[in-house]
Amino acid sequence: MIIGKKNHPPYWLDWLLERFCAPHLWEEVQGDLHERYQLRLKQKGINKAYWFYFTDVVSYLRPAFYKRKHATQLLYTDMFQHNLLLAYRTFKRFKGSFFINLIGLSLGIACTLLIYLWISNELHIDTFHEKDHRLFQIMENRKTARGIETGASGLFAEILVRDMPQVEYGVTVTPPNFFPKFTLRTENQNVKAVGKYVGKDFLSVFSYDLVQGQQDKVLIQPDAIVLSESTALRLFNTTNNLIGKTIEWQVVNLKKPCVITGIIKDVPSGSSEQFDFLLPFEAFQNIMGMGKEITWNTNSPFHNYVVVKENTNLDQFQHTLDHLLKTRNSTAKDISLFLKLYSKNYLYGTYENGVQAGGRIVYVQLFSLIALFILLIAGINFMNLATARASRRIKEIGIKKAIGASRFILILQYLSESLLMAFCSLLLALLMVVLLLPQFNQLTGKQIHLDWDLQMILSFAGITFFTGLIAGSYPAFYLSGFKPTTILKGIVPTSWSEIWTRTGLVVFQFTLSVVFIVSVIVIYKQIEFVQHNNLGYDKDHIIYFETEGKIANQSEVFLTRLKNIPGVLNASSLSGYIINSYQSSGGNTTELVWNGENIRYNSLGINYDLIETLGITIKEGRSFSNAFPSDSAKIIVNETFVKRLGLINPVGQIVDGREILGVTKDFHFQSPHEKIPPTIFRLERQYNSTIVANIQAGKEKAVLEQLAIFYKNYNPGFVFDYRFLNQDYQTLYVAEQRVAILSRYFAGLAIIISCLGLFGLATFTAERRRKEIGIRKVLGSSEWGIIYLLSREFTRIVLLSITLALPVSYVIASDWLKGFAYRISLHPWYFITAGLVALGTAWVTVGIQAVKAAHINPSQCLKDE
Amino acid sequence: MKGTYLGEFEEVVLLAVAIRSGDAYGAAVTSEIEQQMGRSVNLGAVHSALHRLEEKGLVNSQMGGATAERGGRRKRLYSVTIAGKRALEEIHQLRNQMWESIPKTAWS
Numbered sequence: 001m002i003i004g005k006k007n008h009p010p011y012w013l014d015w016l017l018e019r020f021c022a023p024h025l026w027e028e029v030q031g032d033l034h035e036r037y038q039l040r041l042k043q044k045g046i047n048k049a050y051w052f053y054f055t056d057v058v059s060y061l062r063p064a065f066y067k068r069k070h071a072t073q074l075l076y077t078d079m080f081q082h083n084l085l086l087a088y089r090t091f092k093r094f095k096g097s098f099f100i101n102l103i104g105l106s107l108g109i110a111c112t113l114l115i116y117l118w119i120s121n122e123l124h125i126d127t128f129h130e131k132d133h134r135l136f137q138i139m140e141n142r143k144t145a146r147g148i149e150t151g152a153s154g155l156f157a158e159i160l161v162r163d164m165p166q167v168e169y170g171v172t173v174t175p176p177n178f179f180p181k182f183t184l185r186t187e188n189q190n191v192k193a194v195g196k197y198v199g200k201d202f203l204s205v206f207s208y209d210l211v212q213g214q215q216d217k218v219l220i221q222p223d224a225i226v227l228s229e230s231t232a233l234r235l236f237n238t239t240n241n242l243i244g245k246t247i248e249w250q251v252v253n254l255k256k257p258c259v260i261t262g263i264i265k266d267v268p269s270g271s272s273e274q275f276d277f278l279l280p281f282e283a284f285q286n287i288m289g290m291g292k293e294i295t296w297n298t299n300s301p302f303h304n305y306v307v308v309k310e311n312t313n314l315d316q317f318q319h320t321l322d323h324l325l326k327t328r329n330s331t332a333k334d335i336s337l338f339l340k341l342y343s344k345n346y347l348y349g350t351y352e353n354g355v356q357a358g359g360r361i362v363y364v365q366l367f368s369l370i371a372l373f374i375l376l377i378a379g380i381n382f383m384n385l386a387t388a389r390a391s392r393r394i395k396e397i398g399i400k401k402a403i404g405a406s407r408f409i410l411i412l413q414y415l416s417e418s419l420l421m422a423f424c425s426l427l428l429a430l431l432m433v434v435l436l437l438p439q440f441n442q443l444t445g446k447q448i449h450l451d452w453d454l455q456m457i458l459s460f461a462g463i464t465f466f467t468g469l470i471a472g473s474y475p476a477f478y479l480s481g482f483k484p485t486t487i488l489k490g491i492v493p494t495s496w497s498e499i500w501t502r503t504g505l506v507v508f509q510f511t512l513s514v515v516f517i518v519s520v521i522v523i524y525k526q527i528e529f530v531q532h533n534n535l536g537y538d539k540d541h542i543i544y545f546e547t548e549g550k551i552a553n554q555s556e557v558f559l560t561r562l563k564n565i566p567g568v569l570n571a572s573s574l575s576g577y578i579i580n581s582y583q584s585s586g587g588n589t590t591e592l593v594w595n596g597e598n599i600r601y602n603s604l605g606i607n608y609d610l611i612e613t614l615g616i617t618i619k620e621g622r623s624f625s626n627a628f629p630s631d632s633a634k635i636i637v638n639e640t641f642v643k644r645l646g647l648i649n650p651v652g653q654i655v656d657g658r659e660i661l662g663v664t665k666d667f668h669f670q671s672p673h674e675k676i677p678p679t680i681f682r683l684e685r686q687y688n689s690t691i692v693a694n695i696q697a698g699k700e701k702a703v704l705e706q707l708a709i710f711y712k713n714y715n716p717g718f719v720f721d722y723r724f725l726n727q728d729y730q731t732l733y734v735a736e737q738r739v740a741i742l743s744r745y746f747a748g749l750a751i752i753i754s755c756l757g758l759f760g761l762a763t764f765t766a767e768r769r770r771k772e773i774g775i776r777k778v779l780g781s782s783e784w785g786i787i788y789l790l791s792r793e794f795t796r797i798v799l800l801s802i803t804l805a806l807p808v809s810y811v812i813a814s815d816w817l818k819g820f821a822y823r824i825s826l827h828p829w830y831f832i833t834a835g836l837v838a839l840g841t842a843w844v845t846v847g848i849q850a851v852k853a854a855h856i857n858p859s860q861c862l863k864d865e
Numbered sequence: 866m867k868g869t870y871l872g873e874f875e876e877v878v879l880l881a882v883a884i885r886s887g888d889a890y891g892a893a894v895t896s897e898i899e900q901q902m903g904r905s906v907n908l909g910a911v912h913s914a915l916h917r918l919e920e921k922g923l924v925n926s927q928m929g930g931a932t933a934e935r936g937g938r939r940k941r942l943y944s945v946t947i948a949g950k951r952a953l954e955e956i957h958q959l960r961n962q963m964w965e966s967i968p969k970t971a972w973s
Contacts, residue, residue, distance in 0.1 A: 008936075031931070031938030032891035032908060038934040039896070052905075059909025064916060 009037045010050065013057045020061055022068050029060060079409070080416065087417040090393070097385040098421075100760040104753045105425035105467060108378030110432040111749055112463055114440055115371040117433075117448045119364050120459075126272050126343040130207040131307050134168075136339035138304045141354045143334040144598065148354030153337055154300030155325070157199065161306075162294075163324060166317055169307040171199030172281055176273055178301070180546045180689055183718065184235060184277065185248045191234045192721050193276035195249070197284040203264070205307050208271075212243055213262025219280045224261040225249065226278040232263055239263055249279070250548065254287060269447040272346045296328035298335055305342060314339065363739065370746050373512050375463075377750055379471035380505045381757035382418060386475035387502060388764045393479070394487045401484035410480035418472025419465065426464040443741055445734065474501070503797055506761070509754040510801030510838055511808070516747035517834035518809035519816075522826065523740045526817060527733060529824045535729075536667025538615035541700065542725040544692045547573065549715045555688060558714065559607070565710060567696045567703035572610035573688035592656045594645050601641060602677050605684030611636065611664065613694045621651035621662030624683050632683045634661040641678035658682075668822075670732075675821040751838065755845045758794065762846045766790060766853035774858040783854040790850035791843065798842040802835040809834070871923075871952055877902070878914040879953060882924055883945050890929065890940035891915065915943055923949035 014030070021029055033056055040049035091098040129135055138160075140153035157170030174197045181192045200219045203210055203226075210218065211229065218226050225247065232239045235247065248257050258279070267274050285292065308317065321337050350359040400410060434450065441448055450456070478498065551558045555573055562571045591598050611623045619639065624631045635658045642650045642663055650660050666676050695703050704722070711720040730737075766773075773786055810826065817823040871879070881897040882889040895911045918924045929942040945953070 027938050028891065028928075028941040029912065031935035031940055032895075032912070034936045034938070035892040035932070035934045035940075036895065036908060039892070056908040059907035060912070062909065062913065064913045065909070 007038065007041060009034060009053045013054060017057050017060060021065050024069055025065055033057065083413045083416040084420060086413065087420045090417065094389060096763060097389065097760050100756045101382050101385060101421055102425055102428065104378045104381040104756045105422060106428035106432065107749055107753055108375050109425050109464060109467060110429035111374050111746065112371040113429060113433050113460060114436065115367050116459060116463065118444055118446065119368060121446055121448050122347065122360065122364050125270055125346045128207060128268060128270050131205070132343050134307050134310065135205060135342045136306050136308065137342050137345060138306065139338050139340045140298060141336050141338065150351035150354055152303045153298050154302055155296065155298040155304055155337065156294045156300065157304035157306050159294045159296060164320065166308050166312045167306050168309050169201040169205045170304065171202045171205050172302045172304050173198045173202065174284065175301065175303045179251050183250045183548060185250065186235055189235050190717060190719055191231065192719055193231050194274065195277045195279060196275050197279045197281045199281045202278060205305055208267060209265040211263050211265055218262035219278065221259065221261065222280055222282045222286055223258045224280050225258040226262040226264055227260060228264055228266045228276050230266050231276040296325055298332060374746065374750060375467050376470070377509050377512060377753050379467060380509050381753065381760065382421065382471035383474045384502050384505055384757055385760045387478050387498060388761060390479055394482065397479060397482055398484045398488040402488065407480045411476040414476035414479055415469070415472045419468035422464045422468030422471065426460065444738060506758065506797050507801045507804065509757060510798050511805040513751045513754045514802055514805030514834050514838045515809040515812065516750045517837055518813060518831060520744050520747045521830045521834060522813040523743055525824050525830065526820065527736055527740055530733065530822065536616060536665050538694065539725045539729050541695045541697050542614065542692060543695060543722045544690050544725060545720065545722040547689055547691055548718045551691065551715050562693060565706055567699045569694040569696055570609055570613040571691065571693040572613045573607040573691050574610050575605040575684055575688050576690065599644055599678065602679040604679065604681050605688065606681050607685050607688055610692065613692050616667050617665040619663045619665050621660070623662055631661060634659045636662045636664060636681040638664050638679045639666045640676050641680060644678045751841055755841050758842055759845045759849065762794065762849040766849050770856065770861045773853055773856055774861040777858045786854040787847065787850040790853060791846045794842060794846045798839050802838060806831050806835070871956065875914050875918055876956060878911055879918055879923060879945065879949055882943050883953065886944060889943045922946060923952055
């Protein structure tokens with residue numbers, strides 16, 4: 001029978017079956033189907049045949065007929081398995097380079113992961129507030145003779161709520177360090193705590209979790225107080241049923257009872273500002289006798305924050321704000337206001353002449369760069385060892401290519417090898433990170449945890465993938481590029497470009513290492529310089545504490561008795577703190593007009609003997625003295641003040657209505673980044689908040705014990721909470737010291753990883769030149785000759801790196817030092833030392849291999865073949 | 866090899882292969898079953914039963930001749946193996962044994 005088109009079963013069903021059915025079953029199935037169709041066609045007619053054909057075909061649509069034969073289906077996974085197997089075998093065969101790679105890469109990855117954790121923590125500071133993207137601080141640019149000065153504006157935020165419809169909330173807050181620590185007191189407990197006065201909507205603006213109390217009511221009453229949980233625990237040993245209880249706060253000689261209206265969770269570590277309790281701003285206004293009326297005056301010392309409504313056009317808003325200021329306040333013609341996102345303040349807090357410049361973000365960028373470089377150094381080890389060992393795998397590549405492997409497949413193979421390596425290293429790196437995290441937290445002053453959230457896992461995997469990719473890319477392209485015809489003949493292609501690349505990579509590694517070493521030396525020297533620099537006063541044996549209770553009322557009596565304690569050399573008091581306080585770091589600046597120029601200066605109120613207690617040298621004139629009652633109207637100034645005003649023979653001159661009594665040498669109360677400001681001391685004995693005492697060197701412990709007893713008897717109910725000035729001075733350098741310590745570790749790591757790579761290369765070279773060495777020895781070469789031969793090449797490479805690194809590090813170091821007002825000069829020895837360290841470690845590394853190779857017994861290495 | 870348990874349909878298919886011995890391919894086996902049982906059977910079901918039987922080692926197969934009705938495609942010819950024969954015998958014996966164990970009173 002001939003089958004015409006008419007008798008043919010429907011084509012589309014055939015087509016469907018052909019697609020679906022596994023090829024090895026298809027012929028049989030299709031044949032049977034067609035036979036049945038023809039049978040039905042004869043017996044039952046076309047329609048029935050069609051229908052049955054359809055049901056038959058459908059009956060074949062089941063997995064058993066779909067499943068392809070193994071060989072065609074799993075090709076890709078097979079290849080992958082094969083690649084992994086080959087990688088595993090390579091690792092096993094070259095154990096030395098495997099471990100060098102493993103250690104190098106895992107050190108590099110661990111370091112990068114830690115830096116990643118730190119950076120991601122830094123970037124999230126202050127971003128936890130719910131209205132983060134609408135929460136702004138009011139800032140101002142003030143035009144002065146020395147350029148534009150940028151800072152927090154004192155404009156009361158409440159006025160914006162009143163006058164600008166776009167503003168949802170506005171709060172005025174006392175700045176950090178505005179007050180010394182408060183004392184909070186219950187009937188039987190006294191604790192020291194950090195507090196601030198805040199506007200009534202504070203908790204609507206900032207998202208500090210209120211656990212007890214009503215968010216919009218807790219700060220309404222003037223006698224309210226909101227405690228953090230831990231403060232409540234310290235006071236009452238519980239956080240329950242505290243609402244409505246009365247406690248007393250005291251700062252300096254001010255004290256007031258207040259009622260607990262709310263409890264907040266402790267301020268999270270992700271907040272740049274830390275405090276223990278909040279008081280309503282109204283209470284502060286009442287105490288200070290400030291008028292309740294708010295104006296467009298921008299001169300208050302407070303910080304002001306606003307939340308703008310959703311979809312506010314910020315440019316337009318700032319424009320209106322500035323316009324309003326100019327029309328409502330005629331004295332503000334030199335001031336322009338702008339809003340700054342609160343969460344940006346932490347990283348982008350520094351301004352230069354009105355333009356945002358640097359800030360903490362610089363360290364974030366710096367460390368990202370370091371992480372990248374360390375990864376690169378580790379990746380280069382892998383590259384060099386892989387390409388150096390190419391000759392060992394050349395046959396494998398030749399055969400694969402001859403059989404028909406495409407270049408792409410070979411590239412894939414080498415990349416999977418490097419990726420496997422990277423992920424092995426990740427495991428080791430994770431172990432290191434888990435072990436090192438506590439120390440790292442201590443070092444950086446952070447509380448970083450591993451959360452294992454998706455973002456972190458993805459970033460970790462991404463970092464590792466990136467490492468594997470950069471480490472594997474060059475070998476993959478290099479190795480896969482060989483021509484099978486030449487390499488199967490046994491000719492190892494050693495092109496110049498390859499050797500150059502390898503040398504170049506080692507040079508790159510060592511250049512970076514040398515730069516790191518120079519940086520470590522420079523940072524260390526600079527910090528040593530500022531710490532042992534003559535500050536103009538004695539910081540080592542000075543303690544200070546706040547005046548409280550009875551001391552605040554009878555400070556003169558207290559001081560006299562204090563001075564009588566044996567071991568206390570001198571004692572005095574002042575208003576505010578000495579180092580980095582709100583007063584001494586520019587917060588308390590006052591202006592005077594001198595020869596038509598506005599001059600800002602710091603003004604410190606001090607008691608008799610303060611200059612003597614601190615050991616500040618009087619250069620001209622004399623210090624305040626009890627013997628002359630008229631001294632209270634006179635001032636003592638520092639050298640900078642004299643220079644700034646251009647005074648000749650300053651003693652006795654009248655400045656701003658006050659006679660200059662004496663001139664002191666300059667002294668550093670500020671961070672090392674800032675220049676010494678013009679400063680005056682005035683005699684002020686009434687409102688002094690800090691007692692300062694100079695203690696005899698070597699007897700600190702005994703004297704402090706005595707002081708504690710004396711304090712307890714004299715001032716019962718208060719805590720003797722003293723600090724050494726020295727410690728405060730250290731905190732000025734926290735950022736620098738952290739960078740110093742971290743950079744030391746990073747430099748160490750960089751040089752270790754670089755040397756690992758060098759070690760691998762040296763091992764390899766020594767191995768490859770075994771026969772040459774054997775022959776040389778047979779012909780009479782000395783061991784030293786061979787050591788020289790082997791280390792010559794590497795010495796040259798390292799010397800080249802040093803030459804390259806020195807100018808680079810010079811530029812970087814002098815740029816970093818520019819940030820300090822008082823800095824070291826770059827001594828040539830710093831660079832020479834760095835070079836010698838790099839050269840020395842390289843020599844030791846290569847030398848071990850060279851000596852081993854030189855000790856070879858020629859009869860052993862020449863016997864085979 | 867998978868377990869040699871024989872399902873009911875598999876048993877029928879195996880019997881049909883035995884009946885058509887020498888010319889037992891998918892379509893023929895299906896027609897045989899349809900004739901014997903008097904109902905229509907899915908080709909796909911028969912085929913997958915044949916494959917299962919082959920996996921269990923109860924039948925084996927080779928490719929046979931092509932015909933015009935098949936569009937020039939070859940058939941796969943199945944034949945019962947010794948194991949298959951034994952399996953059929955066991956079932957047969959089991960059924961007989963059970964038939965004989967039925968007490969006469971059961972039918973009254």
